[in-house]
Amino acid sequence: MGLREYVIRRSIYMFLLVVAVVCFNFFLFRLPTLLLGVSPVDLMVSEELRRQLTREVLEGLYSRFGLVPDPDIFDWIYMFWRYIVNMFTGNFGISFVSQRPVMTEIMARLPNTLLLMGTSAIVAIILGIWTGVKVAADPGSRKDVGAVTVALFIYSLPIFWLGMMLLMTFSFYLPAVTNDLISFPLGGTIDYQIWVAAKSSPFGGLIIAADIIHHLMLPMITLGIGGYGGYFLYMRNNLIDVMTEDYILTARAKGLDENQVLYKHGLKNAMLPMVTIIAMTFGFLINGATLTETVFNWYGLGRFIFDSLVILDYPVVQAIFMIIAITAILANFIADLLYGVLDPRIKYG
Amino acid sequence: MSEDTSSRTSRWKDSGWYISLSGFMKEYRKHRVGILGLAVLFLFIGMAIGAPLIAEHDPDPAAKVAPAFLAPQWVSVFDPEGVVSQEYLPDPYLNDPEQHEFVAQGMNADEFTYVHYVDDPGDEDDFSHINITWSHTPGPMFWRVPPDPTQNLPDSLDMGYVIQTLEWEDEALPSDANMTIDVAVTRTGDFNTEEGALMFKVYAWLVDSSGHWEKIFQSFTPYPDGYIDRREDLSYYDIIAGWGGMIDEGEGQEDPDDTLQVVVGIAPTYVFRNYFGTSPQSNYTGTVTVSLRRVSMFAYGEYFGILGTTDKGADAWAQLIYGSRISLTIGVLATGLATIVGVIVGLTAGYFGGKTDEILMRIVDFLLVIPGLPLMMVMAAFLGPSVENIIIVISIFAWTPASRLIRSQVMAEKNKAYVESARAIGASDTYIIFRHILPNVTPILFANITLGVVGAILSESGLAFLGLTDPGLPSWGRMLADAQGTGGFSNGAWWVVVFPGLMITLLSLAFTFIGHTLDQVLNPRLRER
Numbered sequence: 119m120g121l122r123e124y125v126i127r128r129s130i131y132m133f134l135l136v137v138a139v140v141c142f143n144f145f146l147f148r149l150p151t152l153l154l155g156v157s158p159v160d161l162m163v164s165e166e167l168r169r170q171l172t173r174e175v176l177e178g179l180y181s182r183f184g185l186v187p188d189p190d191i192f193d194w195i196y197m198f199w200r201y202i203v204n205m206f207t208g209n210f211g212i213s214f215v216s217q218r219p220v221m222t223e224i225m226a227r228l229p230n231t232l233l234l235m236g237t238s239a240i241v242a243i244i245l246g247i248w249t250g251v252k253v254a255a256d257p258g259s260r261k262d263v264g265a266v267t268v269a270l271f272i273y274s275l276p277i278f279w280l281g282m283m284l285l286m287t288f289s290f291y292l293p294a295v296t297n298d299l300i301s302f303p304l305g306g307t308i309d310y311q312i313w314v315a316a317k318s319s320p321f322g323g324l325i326i327a328a329d330i331i332h333h334l335m336l337p338m339i340t341l342g343i344g345g346y347g348g349y350f351l352y353m354r355n356n357l358i359d360v361m362t363e364d365y366i367l368t369a370r371a372k373g374l375d376e377n378q379v380l381y382k383h384g385l386k387n388a389m390l391p392m393v394t395i396i397a398m399t400f401g402f403l404i405n406g407a408t409l410t411e412t413v414f415n416w417y418g419l420g421r422f423i424f425d426s427l428v429i430l431d432y433p434v435v436q437a438i439f440m441i442i443a444i445t446a447i448l449a450n451f452i453a454d455l456l457y458g459v460l461d462p463r464i465k466y467g
Numbered sequence: 468m469s470e471d472t473s474s475r476t477s478r479w480k481d482s483g484w485y486i487s488l489s490g491f492m493k494e495y496r497k498h499r500v501g502i503l504g505l506a507v508l509f510l511f512i513g514m515a516i517g518a519p520l521i522a523e524h525d526p527d528p529a530a531k532v533a534p535a536f537l538a539p540q541w542v543s544v545f546d547p548e549g550v551v552s553q554e555y556l557p558d559p560y561l562n563d564p565e566q567h568e569f570v571a572q573g574m575n576a577d578e579f580t581y582v583h584y585v586d587d588p589g590d591e592d593d594f595s596h597i598n599i600t601w602s603h604t605p606g607p608m609f610w611r612v613p614p615d616p617t618q619n620l621p622d623s624l625d626m627g628y629v630i631q632t633l634e635w636e637d638e639a640l641p642s643d644a645n646m647t648i649d650v651a652v653t654r655t656g657d658f659n660t661e662e663g664a665l666m667f668k669v670y671a672w673l674v675d676s677s678g679h680w681e682k683i684f685q686s687f688t689p690y691p692d693g694y695i696d697r698r699e700d701l702s703y704y705d706i707i708a709g710w711g712g713m714i715d716e717g718e719g720q721e722d723p724d725d726t727l728q729v730v731v732g733i734a735p736t737y738v739f740r741n742y743f744g745t746s747p748q749s750n751y752t753g754t755v756t757v758s759l760r761r762v763s764m765f766a767y768g769e770y771f772g773i774l775g776t777t778d779k780g781a782d783a784w785a786q787l788i789y790g791s792r793i794s795l796t797i798g799v800l801a802t803g804l805a806t807i808v809g810v811i812v813g814l815t816a817g818y819f820g821g822k823t824d825e826i827l828m829r830i831v832d833f834l835l836v837i838p839g840l841p842l843m844m845v846m847a848a849f850l851g852p853s854v855e856n857i858i859i860v861i862s863i864f865a866w867t868p869a870s871r872l873i874r875s876q877v878m879a880e881k882n883k884a885y886v887e888s889a890r891a892i893g894a895s896d897t898y899i900i901f902r903h904i905l906p907n908v909t910p911i912l913f914a915n916i917t918l919g920v921v922g923a924i925l926s927e928s929g930l931a932f933l934g935l936t937d938p939g940l941p942s943w944g945r946m947l948a949d950a951q952g953t954g955g956f957s958n959g960a961w962w963v964v965v966f967p968g969l970m971i972t973l974l975s976l977a978f979t980f981i982g983h984t985l986d987q988v989l990n991p992r993l994r995e996r
Contacts (some may be wrong), residue, residue, distance in 0.1 A: 138833055146845065267500070270983060274921055274975030276928050279947060279968030286956040286964055304957070405838050409929050413951060423841050424933060427848055439841060446836045 124458065132451045139443040144201050147436045159187070182212060210437035215429055220437045224419065228404070230307050231418035234334060234411070235403040238341035243396060245342070246349025247389075253350075254357035254388075255380050265350065272347030278409035281340040285413065288336060303333050305415030337414040341407055345399075352395060357388040390461050394453040401449015405442050494988045501984025507977035515791040524772070524782035526789035526941040528949065531780040534643045536960040537771035539783075550641055550768020555633040556729060559763035561595045562586060566631055569599070570732075573625030574609045578602060579733075581627065596760040599627045599733050601667060603658075605750050610740060619682040621670060621734035628732020630674075633764060635713050635725050641766035644701045644709075646671060646683060648731060649761035652690040656753015665690070666739045666747060667755045671699070671762075673709035674728040677721065681708035694760060729764050733757045775962045777946065778953035786941035787966055793854070793942040794974055798924040801858045805865035805923075806916050812866065813873025814900050818881055824874075831867045839864050843926065847935040857936055861926045865919055872915055876908040910989040917982030921975045928971050943967035 159179050163171070171179075176187055186193040204211065210220040253262045285304065293301035303309065312329045316322040360366065361384050369383045370376075404419065411421035419438060426434035495501055514521065524532050533552060543549045558566040564583045571579035578601050586595040610623060650669055658666060671684035684699045701709075712722030733755070739747050774784035816827040843860050850856040880886065881904065889899050930936055931944025934952075938945070946967040950956070955963045 134829075135833060135836060139837070142833075142837075146842075270979045271972075271976060274925075274972055274979045276925055276932075276944075276947075276968060276971045276975075278929065278932055279964075279971065282947065282951060282956075282964050283968065286961060290956050291961075402838070405841070408840055408844070409932060412933070424844060427844055428934075435841075435845065439838070439845070442838045442841065443836065446838060450836055 121458065125455065128451060128454055132447055135447050136444055139447065140202065140205055140440070143205075143436060143440050143443070144198060146439075147432050148197075205440060210440075211433040213426075213434050214431045215426070215434075220433050223422070223434060224438060224441070227417055227419050227422050230416060231411075231420065232403060233330075234337055234341065234416060234418060235405075235407065236400075237334065238338045239345060239399050239403065241338065241342035242345030243349050243399070246346050247353050247392065250350045250353025251357060251380070251385060254354045254361065254384075255376070257354075257358050262354075266354070269347040269350045272343060273351075275344070277340060277344035277407075278413050280343060281337065281410050281413040284336050284340055302336050307333055307417040309333075337410055337416055340410055340414075344410075349392075349395075353388065353392060356391055357384055360384050360388045363387070390457065393460060394457045397453040397456055398449050401446050401452070402442075404445050491988065495984060498984040498987060500980040501988075504977040504980030504984065507973060508981065511791050511795065511974050511977065514788055515795050518788045518792060522782070522785035522788040524785040526782070526785040527939060528777065528781055528786060528941055528945060529779055529939070530782075532782050533767045533771045533776045533780050535776060535778050535780045536955075536958050536963075537642070537767060537776040537780075538769055538960075539775040539962055540770045540772060542775075542962075543768075543770040546769070548637070548639065549770055550637045550639050550766070552767040552771040553765070554763055555635070555766050556631050556762060556764045557633070558631065560761055561597055561759065567597065568630045569627070570630065571627040573623065575625045576627070578604075578625075579627030581629070594760050596758050597629055598756050598758045599629065600754050600756040601627065601733065601735070602754045603656075603748075603751055605748070605752055608748055619672070619680050621668065621685075622737050623735050626670075626732050626734040628670075628730050629759070629762075631729050631762060632726050633729060635710060635727060637768070638715050639768070640706060640710050640714060641768055644706055644764065644766040645698055646701065646729070647696060647698045647761060647763045647765070648684065648759060649694050649696050650686075650691065650731075651694040651758045651760075652686075653756045653758065654690065654753065657747070657751040658753040658755050665736060666751075667733050667735050667757075669733055669757050670731070672730040672732075673705065674730050675709060675712045675722050676724050676726055676728075677712055679708060679712075680730075681705055683709075694758075696761075729762060731759060731762055774966060775960070777963050778949050778955065778958075778960075783946070783963055783966070786946055787943070787970060789941040790943040790946065790967065790970065791974070793936075793940055794924050794927060794971065797854065797858055797861065797927045798920045798974075798978070801861040801865060801923040801927075802916055802919040804858060805862035805919060806869050806912070808862065809866035809869025810873050810905075810912070813870035814877055814905065816870065817874035817877030818896065818900055818904065820878075827870070828874075831870060834864060834867050840926075840929065843930060844933060844935060847930055852935060852937045854937065854940070857927060857930060860930075861923050864926075865923060869912065869915055869919070872911060873908055876911055877904055880904050880907055913989055914982045914986035917978050917985060920978045921982070924971065924975050924978070943971050 159176070160168075163179065168176070180187050186197060189197065208221065210224075212218065213220050213223055216223060249265060253259075253265045256262060285302075288300065288302045289304045293299075307330065308326065309329055313326060316325040316329075319325060361380075366379060366383055369379045374382075407418075408420035408424045410416070411418045412424065415421075419442075423435055423438045426432075426438075518526075524530070537552060540551060543551055557563075561567065561583070562585060564585060567583060569581040569583075571577070571581070580600045580602065582598045582600075584596050584598070586593050610625070648671060652667075652669065665686065665688055669684075669686040670682060673681045673683055675681075683701055683705050684697065709727055713720060713725050713727065735748075772782055772784050774782075774787060777783050777786065812827050812831075816824040843864065846860045846863070847857060850860065886899060886903055889903055894902075927936070927942070928944035928947070931942045932948045932951070934945075934948055936942060936945065944967075946963060950960065950963040950967075955961075
């Protein structure tokens with residue numbers, strides 16, 4: 119099977135997955151309506167008010183959320199059709215709470231999430247690869263055992279708790295001890311007062327950037343540490359595996375010095391699976407990190423999906439869910455293709 | 468991790484390690500982290516089982532036992548001035564007659580009698596108690612009513628009471644105090660038959676050394692049947708009246724010394740003189756006895772218990788101990804469920820192949836691309852917060868790795884000669900799967916299972932942190948959520964932040980270490996290296 123056929127096959131398969139996710143999403147968020155007969159309109163309109171409203175007004179309210187009052191089977195089919203059309207045209211409806219289009223709400227938070235997740239992923243990947251290579255050169259050494267233990271420790275660490283500990287240390291106790299010399303904000307993305315002040319300053323952009331970085335530091339370190347363990351272990355194990363291959367033996371036999379063997383022959387080959395993992399990571403960036411964002415009060419998508427879920431703002435949850443699932447499928451697809459392109463030894467099938 | 472790989476012999480594995488458990492243990496024992504993990508795990512299991520013995524207070528997160536955010540008691544080492552939360556009466560269970568003084572006062576003081584019964588240690592059903600009895604002889608009596616019947620004194624000068632004295636050496640008020648009295652009232656004669664109002668009431672006062680009486684308890688109808696446990700939370704005014712005089716605020720103390728008397732007693736009420744026009748005092752015969760078996764004054768300072776209190780004033784130590792139950796239960800059961808599903812799916816897909824394999828693996832792929840935590844949140848919110856639902860929600864995502872692992876192993880095993888020969892002699896598919904293939908692929912599974920438990924424990928704590936688990940059950944994630952939601956550390960309450968997270972980490976670390984060691988011992992690919 120050639121590359122072209124492989125791409126076509128993967129594309130069809132990806133399309134089927136998207137369809138499955140879309141259908142799943144539809145039923146998941148209508149489960150309460152299906153099982154309990156509770157619709158979002160019931161949450162907004164009290165029983166008393168409902169009796170006073172005319173049928174037309176009620177139907178208008180329902181249709182705003184893509185629903186029909188007291189649906190029968192045909193209404194369900196109609197709702198499903200409307201949902202499909204809306205999903206593929208990017209019309210995700212209106213948030214129950216803010217009464218603004220869901221897309222606007224998501225777009226307002228997307229940059230924050232991408233900033234936080236992107237920077238922390240980059241830090242974690244660079245550190246993970248770097249230390250992984252250092253340690254894999256000499257497996258079983260004291261350094262290696264120590265690093266692996268640290269990685270296992272990170273693996274068992276609840277990351278949101280790490281965030282709380284950092285927050286407590288750097289935003290509460292250290293400022294108190296050092297008289298605000300070392301101080302990080304207790305939460306949020308940007309300081310309103312600094313933002314207002316920066317607007318009238320000639321260096322406004324710089325001030326705002328500095329303030330955002332100031333807010334970004336702690337959550338970024340938290341997520342960076344959280345991601346580091348996985349990349350480190352993956353890199354280390356890959357490289358150790360590769361270093362047992364015959365071509366490494368050949369390289370050594372040629373009399374190359376150990377650094378050249380490690381970086382030129384070992385690392386290049388060990389990086390291949392790493393690349394797909396990294397591609398996947400960037401696909402999952404949009405997920406945000408609900409727990410860490412909640413701890414740091416970060417104005418991002420991860421916290422948004424949870425906050426919306428708590429107040430039963432279904433259009434928002436449904437839309438974010440949809441977007442992150444499709445991004446993940448796409449990232450998976452790209453990672454698959456990338457692997458095929460980068461490693462000529464792969465046979466498509 | 469394993470410096471000793473080269474020196475390891477491979478004798479035990481050739482003889483079929485799964486038969487010889489001792490060989491496996493010999494191998495396992497070489498890994499120090501594995502032993503450490505097992506030790507910590509047993510510690511946690513002991514904690515979960517022995518929770519009622521280790522923690523005395525109610526683990527319910529809403530059960531208030533003390534003021535909010537009190538620091539652990541051992542922190543008071545750094546703060547000698549601080550008030551420690553403890554029992555301040557010298558003899559709350561009334562075992563020592565020396566500590567109690569009986570006083571009968573008023574014009575009819577001779578009607579009061581006092582008995583202090585001290586428990587005989589040999590008799591188990593018995594307990595120390597104090598009885599104060601009013602034995603009434605009918606007839607006209609002289610009464611003297613207090614000249615200015617204030618709120619704090621009964622409307623009769625006749626009183627019989629016992630005094631216990633507490634010492635307060637700290638120069639600070641307690642942040643809260645509560646008094647517990649275990650009291651019963653027994654009546655004989657006319658006092659027993661006549662219902663309606665209370666002829667006698669039980670009172671409790673705080674009497675400071677300058678002579679001010681502050682009433683903190685008085686009984687209401689009806690008289691209790693048998694002993695009842697009355698717990699009175701003292702109001703701020705009670706605390707000021709009782710302790711205020713003992714605090715030196717730079718101008719010396721208002722009260723001459725650092726003692727406070729806790730007085731519990733009995734006194735007749737006005738109904739005894741005039742009850743709807745009749746006069747019970749002149750025609751009643753019989754006795755009224757108040758029996759005390761416990762008088763306790765628990766005062767709270769800035770310090771409480773082993774681990775302080777939470778935002779709701781619940782005991783953090785009890786929650787921490789009981790939290791191990793939830794984490795272990797959910798971690799083990801969710802992983803167990805996931806493993807069963809994963810093994811069945813993996814065996815079916817790998818053994819039968821073809822269409823079955825295709826469909827099952829597409830489901831696995833689907834679950835792998837769906838974002839985990841958001842879907843868990845949605846499902847937990849829809850299904851409700853019970854423990855079973857959390858287990859189901861966690862295991863929905865946890866079974867895929869096991870199924871993939873088993874599938875690939877089965878695909879490698881199923882074409883081997885021993886399966887062929889089993890099939891040739893007419894063994895059924897189920898027989899081959901469970902008797903031949905499963906035993907050969909299980910070792911691979913063990914490391915996977917232990918690492919799965921880590922994931923389940925962390926997922927549970929995350930869901931609890933978001934408030935999606937049962938709010939009535941003490942769990943570590945829930946403690947962290949409370950600490951976060953109520954500004955635990957902006958109140959300086961670091962103990963509600965540090966310890967629950969530490970417990971989650973330790974328990975997961977124990978499983979991680981065990982899993983890692985099992986991987987080293989059982990995974991042939993790693994072992995050869």
